[in-house]
Amino acid sequence: MTDFSEQMTSENPVQKSRLRVFLDSDIFYTFKRSPVAVVSTVVVAILVLSAVFAPLIAPTNPFDPSSLNLMNGFTPPMAPNAFTGESFLLGTDDQGRDVFSTILYGMRISLFVGVAAVLFAMILGITLGLISGYLGGWTETIIMRTADVQLTFPSILVAMLIFGIAKGFTPIEYRDQMAIWVLIIAIGLSDWVQFARVVRGATLVEKRKEYVEAARLIGRKPYAIMLRHILPNVLSPVLVIATISLALAIIAEATLSFLGVGAPPTQPSLGTLIRIGQGFLFSGEWWILLFPALTLLTLALSVNLLGDWLRDALNPRLR
């Protein structure tokens, strides 16, 4: 048998770097072996990186009015424009904007809203979950009842409503600018419930454990107990919910923008682009619709697949 005594002495414990631990872990192993997981992660990574570095990658900035030439409008993909002779990878829209660039910038908005909304929902949900689980009593009842009431309705409806109300409170001049933020809050607010429920359940379980009792006796404040002790135990299921929520948030944002109650044409997301594109479907400029649609489809599908895989991988029952 190999002699590990050298390595295992207390003066010289073997410290693996965090990265090493991760690469050696079970979960990375399952990940490597699942083609679905690897492909979808790669795709998501590509899309995210292109969105983040859009200003560097995009040939033009389609939202800088000075860079636009109306004459470029309606150019088909990869064909030279009849008037200016410029050609564009994926064609141009009615305003002469390069579709490839609009997609990159559009993805930025889509991803930004999606991620921000999920983060918002997570923070709100986790906080409310911790509070209601830990404090119990009336606080818990109120929070959970509200959650139940909200759950009676499809979340997209809730998001629409919040958007509409917020719009009512916003003076007209600011509406376009505020739209993105309102969108984030609306989608986030429609989604906090599942986080809250999971966290509350876990809090109830942890609350009974002795180390919480001990911390309380020492005089630690409730919020400290909640943050330091209970929260780490809850992260695994939260992570799974978060990934799936991200896919749903991206689709929700796309839907809202498509319906016209989301990202405005001045700051379009993929959904807005699709809305614009639909108008040109019958007149033959199919590329204005197709490419944003395909991009959205790829993004949603990959994040979904990743979330599905993650859920199966982290499911204790299947292990």
Place this chain on the structure above:
Amino acid sequence: MSDTVLSIRDLSVEIPTRTGIVKPVDGVSYDIQAGEILGVVGESGAGKSMAGNAVIGLLNPPAHIAAGEILLNGNRIDGLRGEAMRRLRGKDIGMVFQDPLTSLNPLLSIGDQLTETMLTHLPLSRSDAEKRAVAALEEVGIPGAAERIDSYPHEFSGGMRQRVVIALALCAEPSLVIADEPTTALDVSVQAQIIALLKRLCRERGTAVMLITHDMGVIAEAADRVAVMYAGRLAELGAVRDVLTQPLHPYTAGLMASTPLASAGKARLHQIEGAMPRLDKVPEGCAFHPRCTYAQAKCRAVPAPHISDAHAACWFPLVAEKVS
């Protein structure tokens, strides 16, 4: 002489697993006559249920019959598949499972479940089948059968439910009934009743019974003959009285010695050293030799012989000749 209803010859069931091929049934042979109750006894994992599943054709893939023959009333049935096998089930072979609570569909009344079974196998009209259903319930001793025919399973107690299960197994009048741990899930007080019921019904109808159990007490109470299984192999086969009072196989002897008896007073319970091997790690030679106090060189090298009735699968049985 009564006819042989079931004849199993050198039956082997194999399950391919990642660690190798597991043989929950390895070269087992026994017969059951009409009206006779054969007890199949052994520890959990010994393979007794598998043999029963193989007979009725309900082996879960990848488990399959690898060798041997199964004959029902003289006809080979081990090769039957699909529709042919389905016709036998219920009609020629009945089965009783362990847990009466989960054996019955909670959403159908027991009258419905009885009637449908009978209509599937017997040429009856619906009203005849319904009348027979009530009669079946009465036969198994359920009071107020006519009123309770439309009740649902959850409205019965555990013992009553098992009676219903027995009624269901017998309602199409099979010639063989396989009872897989029929009393294990029941209260002790109810166990005796169920055993008595099973005995009576099968004697009256001349049904052959394969009574699978790990409980020696049930065997002593109910069985005419007994087959002792160990690690998928048959250890001993013989009349209950003989096997229980004069076991030939060291394992059987160990089993008998470890069965708590009221008459034994405060003597410490005997234990057989070690544990039954996992089915993918059955030792060379005789499967029992690592735990056998009488083991000798031959036992470690050569697998125990296949046996016929009134014998033990042992190179050095405890009693060399049967005392008649």
Place this chain on the structure above:
Amino acid sequence: MLAYIIRRVAQSALVLIIVGLVAFSMFRFVGDPIENMLGQERTVEDIERLREQLGLDQGFAVQYFRFLEGAVQGNFGVSYRQGRPVAEILIERAPATLELAAVSAILAVIFGIALGVFTAIRRNGFTANFIMSASLIGVSLPTFLIGILLIYVFSVELNWLPSFGRGETVQIGGWTTGLLTESGLKALILPAITLGLYQMTLIMRLVRSEMLEVLRQDYIRFARARGLKDRAINFRHALKNTMVPVITVIGLQLGAIIAFAIITETVFQWPGVGLLFINAIQFVDIPVMAAYLMLISVMFVAINLIVDMLYFFIDPRLRVDRAGGH
């Protein structure tokens, strides 16, 4: 059982009250409530009369109560955009949405259950696996994208089906139906598929997983041991037991269909209450938004309640007050 019913009804009432509160708050605090109720064509007397009626100088609770009173009588105020009473507009457009929802729901339920059962029974077959993979895409595809895709294929390229509107409709009493004309039926096809596809996928996956679970149960094994035919086992035993948990979900989904109609109606410019709602949001037409909200809530709550009650009829184990020996 009675206690349970009472509790559920109380819960439902609570939800309605809260929703009513939200709707009322929208009415009262976003924009001008007088304008909300009367529209832009109003006289000074109207304003005074309404001010008193609404009790704008009185407490919050009184105003809320008056608002509810009006709502129950069907008075939801006047739409900003159209200058007509909201109730009138809603009644006019409701049949379009209801027909669409009903047809989609029927399609979704029938195909969902059928495919779910099929993929459960033939779980290792090629077709089954193919259907399951396709369903994953169905769940990831946003509804509006499905609609647009269908339009592109069937309207633009093939020119078989119309891409917007309801086609010709026939007026029967207070109801306008598109089911009786050929163009009406044609116009219904693509939107119904779009609306129903997501629900169908959900139902299919649920039925499949529940049925697989049921098929693993002991009583199915026992039924096989009794020699029952496969068809009897799959449909009489397994399916019945599968439906119990599935029914609730289906019921809830049907409620969701009406809400998701908003998207489909927008894609196809279908003149229903969903499209009305979206336009209302775009123009901040508060009265319409509030009215839609309340109607939808009543509908959801009613559906939830009905579905819960349905349980009692399906699962005999829940009828506790029936005589039973134990």
